[in-house]
Amino acid sequence: xxxxxxxxxxxxxxxxxxxxxxxxxxxxxxxxxxxxxxxxxxxxxxxxxxxxxxxxxxxxxxxxxxxxxxxxxxxxxxxxxxxxxxxxxxxxxxxxxxxxxxxxxxxxxxxxxxxxxxxxxxxxxxxxxxxxxxxxxxxxxxxxxxxxxxxxxxxxxxxxxxxxxxxxxxxxxxxxxxxxxxxxxxxxxxxxxxxxxxxxxxxxxxxxxxxxxxxxxxxxxxxxxxxxxxxxxxxxxxxxxxxxxxxxxxxxxxx
Amino acid sequence: xxxxxxxxxxxxxxxxxxxxxxxxxxxxxxxxxxxxxxxxxxxxxxxxxxxxxxxxxxxxxxxxxxxxxxxxxxxxxxxxxxxxxxxxxxxxxxxxxxxxxxxxxxxxxxxxxxxxxxxxxxxxxxxxxxxxxxxxxxxxxxxxxxxxxxxxxxxxxxxxxxxxxxxxxxxxxxxxxxxxx
Numbered sequence: 001x002x003x004x005x006x007x008x009x010x011x012x013x014x015x016x017x018x019x020x021x022x023x024x025x026x027x028x029x030x031x032x033x034x035x036x037x038x039x040x041x042x043x044x045x046x047x048x049x050x051x052x053x054x055x056x057x058x059x060x061x062x063x064x065x066x067x068x069x070x071x072x073x074x075x076x077x078x079x080x081x082x083x084x085x086x087x088x089x090x091x092x093x094x095x096x097x098x099x100x101x102x103x104x105x106x107x108x109x110x111x112x113x114x115x116x117x118x119x120x121x122x123x124x125x126x127x128x129x130x131x132x133x134x135x136x137x138x139x140x141x142x143x144x145x146x147x148x149x150x151x152x153x154x155x156x157x158x159x160x161x162x163x164x165x166x167x168x169x170x171x172x173x174x175x176x177x178x179x180x181x182x183x184x185x186x187x188x189x190x191x192x193x194x195x196x197x198x199x200x201x202x203x204x205x206x207x208x209x210x211x212x213x214x215x216x217x218x219x220x221x222x223x224x225x226x227x228x229x230x231x232x233x234x235x236x237x238x239x240x241x242x243x244x245x246x247x248x249x250x251x252x253x254x255x
Numbered sequence: 256x257x258x259x260x261x262x263x264x265x266x267x268x269x270x271x272x273x274x275x276x277x278x279x280x281x282x283x284x285x286x287x288x289x290x291x292x293x294x295x296x297x298x299x300x301x302x303x304x305x306x307x308x309x310x311x312x313x314x315x316x317x318x319x320x321x322x323x324x325x326x327x328x329x330x331x332x333x334x335x336x337x338x339x340x341x342x343x344x345x346x347x348x349x350x351x352x353x354x355x356x357x358x359x360x361x362x363x364x365x366x367x368x369x370x371x372x373x374x375x376x377x378x379x380x381x382x383x384x385x386x387x388x389x390x391x392x393x394x395x396x397x398x399x400x401x402x403x404x405x406x407x408x409x410x411x412x413x414x415x416x417x418x419x420x421x422x423x424x425x426x427x428x429x430x431x432x433x434x435x436x
Contacts, residue, residue: 169435176397176432183398190421216380217423225421232418237409240392240402243435244428251380254373254424 004235006031009082009133011074013065013122014092016043018194019142022223023089023230028056030231035078037063038092057082065092065118071125084133087234088126090119091142095196100155108156115160116167123171127182136180138234141168142226143186145249165245172243183242185233190249192221216251264288264297266415267339269332271302271352278408286412295343298415299336302352303329303368307360322360326367333375337384346383349375350414352407355393365390369426376424385423387414392430402429 010027014020015036021043024036028051036047036058044060051058059081061074078085094114096107123139130137146154147161168186175182191197191211201207212220229248232238247253266288268279279300280290288298305325308317333349340347353368354361372388379386389410391402410427413419428434 172432172435173397176399181398216377217383217385217421218381219421221421228418228420229422232413237413238429239409240396240398240400240406240429240431241410241427242398243432244426246422246427247425248419248422249425250421251376251385251423254376 003031004231004237007033008086008234009033009035009078009084010087010089010234011035011037011078011085011122011126012089012091013037013063013118015047016040018196019189019192019223019226020089020091021047022227023091024058025051025054026224026227026231027234028058029054030235033082034058035061035074035082037061037065037074039064063092065090065122066113068121068125071121075125075129079129079132084135085126085129086133086135086137087130088122088139089142089230089234090122090139092118093142093196095200096156097153097200099153103156108159111156111160115157116163119164120167123167123184127171127175127178130182131178134180136182138183138185138238139171139175140230140233141184141186142230143168143188143245145188145190145247145253147186148188148245148247148253169243176242181242183238185238185241185244185246187226187229187233188245188247188249188253189226190215190221190247190252192223192226194223214252215249216254219250221248221250264416265291265295265343266298266300267291267293267296267336268300269302269336270304275302275352275404275407278404279411282405282408282412283415286416288412288415294339296339297343297345297347298350299333299339299347300350300352300411300415301329301332301336303354303364305354305361305364307354307364309359313360318360322364325364326371329368329371333371337375337379340384341382347385348415348419349384349386350411351386351388352411353388353390355391355402358393373424380423385419387419387422387425387427389414390426390428390430392428392433396431396433397436398431400431402431
């Protein structure tokens with residue numbers, strides 16, 4: 001075990017599938033003790049079983065990220081069962097694809113609750129928990145390339161991810177003033193082949209190939225590439241990095 | 256894109272002071288990358304160097320010898336790095352390290368390098384060559400210290416290796432939160 005995150009306790013929201021699931025596995029492989037959270041209990045049990053089978057340490061805690069009371073339970077259970085919190089990965093997110101004219105207030109509100117309010121609670125309550133541990137820490141916001149550029153049919157999603165960018169930078173500055181400091185950065189994935197994408201566009205190889213052809217690296221993004229970037233942003237390899245937007249998109253945003 | 260196995264990876268590092276080169280060497284050792292003088296390699300690192308003078312006070316010669324020479328050197332070094340990666344085969348990674356400031360005439364150099372990295376990323380992506388840039392910060396940052404050679408080296412190692420397999424055309428800012436302000 002390489003152990004870039006040895007014995008550090010990290011909460012990963014939305015850890016039952018997609019980027020969150022691969023992240024939980026990678027963090028555990030780097031020696032972290034992982035609190036996997038989410039709404040899907042079956043998925044939660046399976047990710048914990050997978051991590052334990054590989055010699056890692058993890059627990060699952062049911063979690064609606066838009067509810068402060070849920071966050072309180074997540075943090076207190078993680079502290080009790082795994083130890084003082086070092087990091088939070090605010091990964092849970094919703095996605096709606098509709099033209100602006102068809103996007104309802106309810107669509108916008110529900111995305112805002114998960115993507116913005118959820119991330120806000122994660123960084124706010126995460127800071128408190130990390131301060132209790134007393135050793136400094138790091139928070140990663142899983143944003144999107146769509147938090148940096150527009151995408152037709154994703155007004156509400158782009159708005160929420162843009163909000164996360166501002167939240168990240170401001171929290172980073174406040175976190176830098178803490179003693180010891182807490183770092184906060186946002187990760188901006190391009191098109192990553194996850195249930196979030198396939199549930200909207202279909203799980204179809206021709207579509208995956210089309211996304212790959214439209215990406216400078218000519219590949220489709222996989223969740224494990226995002227997990228590697230999140231390990232970097234949580235580890236001491238990025239000790240002087242805070243408030244940045246790290247884009248990992250196969251080059252789509254370079255143009 | 257297939258990068259070759261860790262144990263057999265080599266890197267050419269161009270430019271940079273003694274301290275930074277030592278830090279990069281150390282970070283590469285941990286990742287199983289050996290620094291070679293020249294020839295076929297999987298990784299090419301270019302640390303930009305410049306003698307920038309003031310914006311208002313530079314003579315035409317100052318501009319040509321500072322900004323002009325630095326950007327030209329980066330461009331030509333990138334070409335030789337790409338040739339070295341192509342001759343090794345199997346794709347690879349180019350990493351630029353920009354000057355730490357926009358002050359004096361470093362701004363156009365910094366941004367020129369940044370956009371050169373993006374142009375190269377778009378052009379070279381289809382053959383599995385990734386190009387990214389490290390943008391260090393200058394002076395004491397909100398995090399309470401300055402950017403160190405070890406900070407830059409850790410990011411160079413990340414950008415050079417499989418841990419950034421899907422990352423190209425990206426900026427890695429290492430400024431302790433300065434640009435977030």
